[in-house]
Amino acid sequence: SKFTGSRSRGEFTAFIMSVVGIDVGFQNCYIAVARSGGIETIANEYSDRCTPACxxxxxxxxxxGNAAKSQVITNFKNTVHGFKKFHGRAFDDPFVQTEKPKLPYSLHKLANGNTGIxxxxxxxxxxxxxxxxTGMLLTKLKETAESALKKPVVDCVISVPSFFTDAERRSVFDATQIAxxxxxxxxxxxTAVALAYGIYKQDLPTPEEKPRNVVFVDMGHSSFQVSITAFNKGKLKVLATAFDPxxxxxxxxxAxxxxxxxxxxGKYKLNVKDNPRALLRLHQECEKLKxxxxxxxxxxxxxIECFMNDIDxxxxxxxxHFEDMCAQYLMRVELPVKAALEQSKLSRDDIYAVEIVGGATRIPAIKERISKFFCKDVSTTLNADEAVARGSALQCAILSPAFKVREFSITDVVPFPITLRWKSPTEDGLGECEVFSKNHAAPFSKVITFHKKEPFDLEAFYSNPQDLPYSDHRIGCFSVQNVVPQPDGDSSKVKVKVRVNVHGIFSVSSASLIEKQKGEGEDMQIDSEPMVQNEGRAEDQVSLEDGAAGEKQDPTAVGNKPKxxxxxxxxxxxxxxxxQLDSDVLNNFVEYERQMIIQDKLVKEQNDAKNAVEEYVYDLRDKLCGVYEKYITEEDSNRLTLMLEDTENWLYEDGEDQPKxxxxxxxxxxxxxxxxxxDRHREHEDRPRGFEELGKKLQLYMKAVDSYKQKDERYLHLSVEEMSTVEKSVNEGMGWMNNKMNAQSKLAITQDPIVKVADIIAKIQELDDICNPVINRPKPTVEEAPEVNDQNTGAHNSPTAKQGAEGKGETKGSQQTKSGTKEMEVD
Incomplete structure (x- = not known):
């Protein structure tokens, strides 16, 4: 299915599939969807556009989500929040150990050394x-989106912090598969914020003109990110990123x-940190105060009332006072901003605008420091909370085959430099090469040529561990297998393609051995013409060596030697x-998530059934003393009231947890x-209206019978037998109604009715079926009754002056006159 959209305005029209962008924040999540007319942020079942990451x-x-957040205080040991930064981290990671004392729930060391909850x-x-x-949270967000869109949701784009490492990104990607x-x-x-900013701009410079440089500052609940992006019409290029994770x-x-x-x-002699519930309540109140x-x-x-030990x-x-307390944090605001500007090699005068998003940028002191650094007012044209989700939805629409949107190329950057290491016959036994520098364009592929006689390993790691917000700088090891020497015993030429893909994940994507190509003694070389892959945009692609077809030859040898x-x-x-999770482990997690979804559904159905009983008890008991009071005997009322009380007691005792x-x-x-x-109440209320409607019908048909007997011209075309059938049906209906009304009047209001509204409706329908086709049959046309006109032939052949005058006022066609004759207009 192809979706069409307005290329000039970036509008969308959807037919079948849905594509969504999800901002999974440390504290809250937002869902945006591409719809006809643009991007819309979805509200959950609480009519809240924000869903707690809980x-x-x-x-x-x-x-x-919201239901879990309400359990933070009452079920604090089993309510998990603030787990975003545990992705891909070992239990012994310094960050994890720093966070552990702050958490009301327990962390556990997994068999692979990672952090478990x-x-x-x-x-x-x-x-x-x-x-x-995270998979549980994404499952909830997926259900929220499907509920709002009334259609399945599969394709999505998920936002992650720009400083997330390879391990963290792989971990989040696994979570999406679990969901x-x-x-x-x-x-x-x-990058998502930059896309949300740029795709709707109609005044961006053309590719030939100087780009518009915009700074995006995003400070959320747990991290601070800065990026500088260059915009031209139809594309954005991230120049530099910096962050304080x-x-x-x-x-x-x-603070x-x-x-x-x-x-x-000191004031109340309360040691708040010893009481997890009190500490959580204080956190909530301090956030509101901030x-x-x-x-x-x-x-x-x-x-705070009854804060701790029943003390207010x-x-x-x-x-x-608050800003003085937080001076140490405010001082850190300028560092990433300054670093990003230096990396971009731009001056403050080259910056067109500074856009701020994220909840924490609402703090006046932070806005003031950013504004002061760039010597210009900060802009808040984007929705501070929803911009990331909206940009993610736009990227999803661009990538999905379900949408066709205006062309917009996105070039991101590699946040940390990446180096490859391998065993080498020179350089003290090891060879190294930095394949991706900091702020290198991404996604990007490079082809590296090795000269080897046997299989070899490539170890990938981040070049500068000190700059990494992560304890382990290793990415992984990639073993190139089945490498053999050339038939003449020389080293084989092995071309290895390394790649940072659209997810920001590094991999050795392919390797090939080139036969009959003698090496020149070099152990490794990087191709001078790597391929840039950026969402398949033709303008960003450079040819890539692919096996023999891409082999470079000495230009001086051309013509001298055969190919x-x-x-x-x-x-x-x-x-x-x-x-990254092994496929077997991942499959087990997917299956367990499916089982938990089924369990949640069963519990919901059980709760719905229980609530239905409780609601019925309260509703019926209330009405027994109200509108239903006169429709039940006192004895039955007492017995039913007792039964309702017993059911209510059972609900809060043995019936607290029963099968559906x-x-x-x-x-x-x-x-x-x-x-x-x-039923008695409803019948008593509706029966009079039913009999009234039946009476009107009987009157209508009886009036038609009487008119027929009086030779009314409206019914002269009907036969005696037909009108006899109508009369008989009307008489039977009158008799039925009188009998039922008499019988019903003899019953007490507490007894079940002898005639129901449904019976009256059926009788009306029966009467209509017999009488209506007869009395409403149309008269025969003029052609079907020529003998009527033959009686007045003379009048038509020799119209008098009076008749002619009357004819002038008639429309074309026959008209019925008072005398019953047909008059035709004389031309």
Whole structure:
């Protein structure tokens, strides 16, 4: 299926498939979808466009999103939040160990050394991986999107921080597969924002003109990212990125929490950090206070009732004091901004605009520092919360075959330099080469030529461990197999293609052995003409050597030597030590997620059945003392009321947790007693209107019979037998109605009715079926009754002056006159 769209305005028209962009934040998530007319942010079942990144595990099911957030205080040990940065990280990672004391739930070391999350689920201790927890969250977001769109959602683009390493990106990608999503791209947060900014701009410079340079600053709850992007018409190119992975809105929350913990310790003798529930409540209140201070510079109160040990606490804070407390964090704001500008080799004068997004950029002091650095006002033209999701949805629309949108090329960058290392006969036994430098264009492929006689390993790692927000700089090891020497014993030429793909993930994608190509003693060389792959855009592609067809030859040898035919043989590559889930483990996680979805569905159906019983009990009991009171005897009312009370007591005792069918049976038992009362009430209310309608019909048809007997010209074309049938039907209907009304009047209102509204409707239909076709039959046309005109032949042949005058006012065609004759217009 192809989707068509307005190329000039970037509008979309969808037929079948849906494509969505998902911003999976540290604290909240947003879903955007490409629809007819543009990009729309989807609201969840709580009519909230923001879904908390929160998963709560319980004894029977899972709660995800808003429902899970409501469990943060009451079920804190099993409610998981702030898990985004555990992707791909080892349990012994310094960051994990720093976070561990702050978390209300437990972390666990997995068999592979990674970080697991230990909770109580289905009354058992379970350890979930970060991929599984994120998979649960994505499953919820997928269901939210499908519910809003009324169609399946498969294709998606997921945003990740620009500083995520290879291991973290692979981990997030695995999570999308657990959720049953087809992730077309893991897009960097700031790149998504740049796309959301640029694709709708109609005034961008042409490719021949100087590009428009825009700075995008994104400070969310847990991280700070900066990118500088160059825009031309139809394309964007990221020039540089910089970041502080550990600076975000939560740092400012924690500063407030620390301050109030110390104050309450001295003022109320409360050690808040020893009470997880109290600490979580304080975090929530401090976050609210921080947001209030962004809009108000006066003193603001902090009041929490029954905070701890049944003690109410209160305090005050103002913006000035708050900024002084957070001075150490505010000082860090300028560092990534300055680094990005230096890497881009631009001056402040080259910057067209500074766009800020992310919740924490609402803090006035942060906006002020960014504005002061660039010597210009910051722009807030993008939605601070939804820009990443909207950009992700646009990228998904561009990549998906389901949409056709205006051409827009995207060139991202490699955030950290990547080096390859291999065994070499020179250089002390090891060879190294930096294949991708910092801020190198991505996605990108390079072909590297080796001269080898035997299989060899390529070890990939990040070049500068000190710049990495990650404890392990290794990416993985790639073993090139089946390498053999040439028939003459010389080294074989092996071409290896390395790639950073659209997800920002590094791989050795292919290797081939070139036969009959004698080496020149070099161990390795990088092709001078690598292929840039950028979403298949023709203008960004350079030819790539592909086996023999791409072999370069000495130009001086052309014409002197015959062409030498060479053969390219594909070589298998085995990846080792890659931080990604094995296929078997991933399949098990996918299956377990499916089982959890089924379990959640069963629990929902059980709860719905239980709620239906509870709702029926309350509704019926209320109406027994109201509208139903006169339709049931006192004895039956007492018995039914007692039954309702017993059911209510059962619901909160033995019936607290029963199978769905038990609740269904309970409801059926109640309805066997309650439904007749409801029916009597409804019948009593609707029966008079039914008899009234039947009476009107009988009157109508009886009037037609009387008119026929009086020779009314409207019915003269009907036969005596037909009108006799009508009269008989009317008489029978009158008799039926009188009998039923008399019988019903003898019954008490507490008894079941002798005649139901459905019976009256059926009788009306029966009467209509017999009478209506007869009395509403149209009269025969003029041609069918010529004898009527023959009686007045003379009048038509010799019209009088009076007749002629009357004829002038008639329309063409026959008209019925008072005398019953037909008059035709005389031309």
């Amino acid at each position: 998963v709560s595990l319980a004894s029977k099911n899972r709660m995800i 230990k909770v109580r689920y289905l009354d058992e201790d379970k350890v979930f991986t970060a991929e599984q927890i 049953g999503l087809n992730c077309l791209r893991l897009i960097n947060d700031t 550990y600076l975000g809105g939560r740092n400012f929350d924690e 407030l929490v620390e301050y109030f913990c110390e104050e309450f310790k 947001k209030l201070m962004s809009a108000n510079s006066s003193d603001l109160p902090l009041n 606490v209160s305090s005050r804070m103002n913006r000035g 030498v035919k060479v053969k390219s043989i594909d070589l298998p590559i085995m990846a080792k030590n890659i931080r 069918q038990v609740y269904v049976d309970k409801l059926d038992a109640l309805k066997r007693l309650g439904q007749p009362i409801q």
